[in-house]
Amino acid sequence: MVQKAIEILKKSSSLLVITGAGISAESGIPTFRGKDGLWQNYRAEDLATPWAFQRDPETVWKWYDWRRGIISKAKPNKGHIAIKELEDLYERFFLITQNVDGLHGRTGIKNMIEIHGNLWRVRCTKEGRTFLLLDTPLKEIPPRCTCGAILRPDVVWFGESIPQDLMDKAYTLLNTYETLIVAGTSGVVYPVASFPTILKANGGKIVEINIEKTPISDLADISIIGKTGEILPEIVEGLKKII
DSSP: OOOHHHHHHHEEEEEEEEHHHHHHHTTTOSSSSSSOOOGGGOOHHSSSHHEEEEEEEHHHHHHHHHHHHHHHTOOHHHHHHHHHHHHHHEEEEEEEEEEOTTTOOOOOSSEEEEEEEEEEEETTTOOEEEOOOOOOOOSSSSBOOSSBBBBBEEETTTTTOOOHHHHHHHHHHHOOOSEEEEEEEOOOOOTTGHHHHHHHHHTEEEEEESSSOOTTTTOOOOEEEEHHHHHHHHHEEEEEEEO
């Protein structure tokens, strides 16, 4: 199956990659929907909605501070690094990640959309400006802007829309790129879950890599069951011999 994926990719002049929590799970970051996922112990509506934040910003921030503590100890794994190597191999390359952990950025990747935001970036609830806040643990909970207003994580919560400029960029990519690798995502979180269908409708090819079958599997030209940190490097090495 890996060789078939390489055959598809070697014929492609442009490559789009979509990643989800599965790729970061191999760096020790818990997923939300796996059997040991975070949602098994916490309810999304209690922690990751604007209403939860409005009702109890301290509890929400305690949870996010805990997550930031886990992420701060994690490092990009072989899957993250392989995606950066794919960027180096293709003149037209782009990554859309659903992850908010910032691990892709730490590989030095340039062409990327963090479509659900970044956990290390915060937004002022009064002024709307965003900036990085790298303290872990946080010095105060909830953290505050220099203007005195409470800061919130600059992530897309349930019940919120993805910023329109990011959606416009994503649709442009889906309508113009030839091949898509979907790696480590459950394929159930919309609107990103609809992205493979859009690219496929435009005649594109899809390679899926995940530890289990997903709703994307039947749509994909190749669906490989396994760890992204093992399969992606194998694909990269195969491409290096060709490109």
